[in-house]
Amino acid sequence: MKKGDKVRFLSEIGGGIVAGFQGKDIVLVEDEDGFQIPVRVNDVVVVENDDYHVNPIAPEPKSHEEKDYDPADRPVTFRAEPEERKGGDALSVYLAFIPVDPREMTRTKFEAYLVNDSNYYVAYSYLASEGANWSMRSVGEIEPNTKLFIEEFDKEGLGTLERVAVQLMAYKRGKSFMLKPTVDVQLRIDTVKFYKLHTFQENDFFEEPALLYTVIENDQPSRPLVIDAKKLRQEMARKASNDVGPQVVRPARKQVKDEPVVVDLHAGELLDTTAGLTAADILNYQLDVFRKKMDEYKNHHGAKLIFIHGKGEGVLRHAIIHELDYRYKGCRYQDASFREYGYGATQVTIK
Structure with a gap:
């Protein structure tokens, strides 16, 4: 900018x-009137x-983000590589599994985790059996030497978790x-x-205390649930060839065809402690065990099940009779042998 230049005010x-x-910062501008x-x-x-009659250029207002901008608010994009530990390459x-509320074991929900105790990243899939098929419950990646929450259930x-599968790929x-x-x-x-x-x-x-199931440990997978019949025969033959000395053959106990299945429903047999449980809590748990056993044998026609419930006030017995009358109508029931099981037992025959 120099003398004689035409200028326009900004504000x-x-x-x-x-x-x-x-000086350096002030310019003298002569207008039309001198x-x-x-x-x-x-x-x-x-x-x-x-043409000086142009609307002044107002400075662009700072956005809210620019106004309150703080470099410390920027998202962290740097991630340090996980540290490896000695012995972690196996x-x-x-x-x-962990109970959410250990004080209420009959009501609590449970959390499931996968624990990666190694220096490897692990891609995983966690599945549950649905008869002959499987359903995916969780899939993802676990970083080295960490644990990952995968689900909560009640x-x-x-x-739905009686049979599960875990598939892993490490890298x-x-x-x-x-x-x-x-x-x-x-x-x-x-x-x-x-x-x-x-x-x-x-x-x-x-x-917290946890229930742990080994998927793989020190590069050795957990023993498979499905047994390879060929490998089993080979192992049995190998063991037989290694046995030295006379063999004592003991007659196997003869399996009685109509031998009943005995289920003791006493709380003391099913639970380690009843502390903190109400009578209703205990009864519901006993009935759950009863239903699971009935469902297990529902296709075993002619099977006899003995449910020992005790005499007491008869609350558990009446609840079982109610289940048999409405949920398992096709089954016959009667008092079990007093000589063998006492007064407090009911025999159920699967039709």
Whole structure:
């Protein structure tokens, strides 16, 4: 900018010709009437015509984000690589269950986790059996030496977890590594254990007691649920060839065809402790055991089941009779042999 330049004001309408300067920051602008107006150099702009009557250019308002911008608010995009630990190159993965409220074992929900106790990333799928088919319950990736929450379920959801499968593929990122075979393990979950507090033990992975099932440990997968008949025959033949000395053959106990299945429904036989449980809680649990056993044998026509419920006030017996009358109408029932089972037992025959 120099004397004689035509300028326009930025913050108001008007302008003129540069008549001189006052110091470094002030310019004298002579308007149409010959008056010299002192203006800051930053408040004028050089123009090529005499049209000074242009609306002033207002500075763009700062957005709310720019106004409150703080570099510390920027999202963290850097992620440090997980540290490897000594001995962690042997693959170990566990399926863990934890009660949400251990003080209410008959009502509590449960959380399921996968624990990756190795230096490998693990891609996993977690499935539950539905007869001959399977349903996917969770799929994803677990970072090295971490545990991952996979689902929460309640008492009703326990019945869908009696047989589960875990499939794994292990790898490392940004470095070479020893190749691990893929893992496909089926596990049978004992759902009755979920109502016994002592089932959940102290462990190295959680602050709370947990029930752990081994998927793979030190590169050795858990024993498969489905037994390979060929391998079983080979193992039996190998063991027989290694046995030394005379063999003592003991006659096997003869299986009685109509031998009944005996189920003791006393709370003391089913639960480690009844502390904190109401009478209704205990009764509901006993009936759950009764229903599971009836469902297990529903296709075993002619099978006899003995349910020992005790004499007491007859509450459990009446509840069982009600179940038989309405839920299992096709089954016959009668008092079981007093000589063998006492007064408090009911015999059910599956039709």
